Amino acid sequence: MNELHSPLASRTIPCNECPAGVMHSRHITYFTWLGEELVTVPNFPAWVCDMCGKREYDERAVTLLSMLLNPEAGKPTRRVKRAPQPDPRKRNISHPRSTDG
Numbered sequence: 001m002n003e004l005h006s007p008l009a010s011r012t013i014p015c016n017e018c019p020a021g022v023m024h025s026r027h028i029t030y031f032t033w034l035g036e037e038l039v040t041v042p043n044f045p046a047w048v049c050d051m052c053g054k055r056e057y058d059e060r061a062v063t064l065l066s067m068l069l070n071p072e073a074g075k076p077t078r079r080v081k082r083a084p085q086p087d088p089r090k091r092n093i094s095h096p097r098s099t100d101g
């Protein structure tokens with residue numbers, strides 16, 4: 001689940017709020033409400049204008065996140081059964097010494 005971090009490698013887009021501003025990719029904390037719960041997502045990819053400070057969350061990441069928060073996405077996944085692995089170490093069988101002699 002590291003896909004939130006992918007494709008924003010030092011790119012810029014023109015700001016649509018101010019004519020001269022340029023938006024840089026940053027990671028900020030994303031806030032959203034899930035029912036009555038405030039959900040915060042740290043290190044969320046977003047665009048921040050260096051002139052007016054406008055923030056715009058990365059669209060793909062928002063889509064991904066809403067998929068994650070969607071109850072439909074919370075269906076239980078299949079569990080992979082682990083085969084029991086034999087112990088590779090050989091057991092030391094202790095030989096009782098006979099002290100006859």
Ligand SMILES: [Zn+2]
Pocket residue numbers: 015016017018021022049050051052053054
């Ligand atoms: Zn701006």
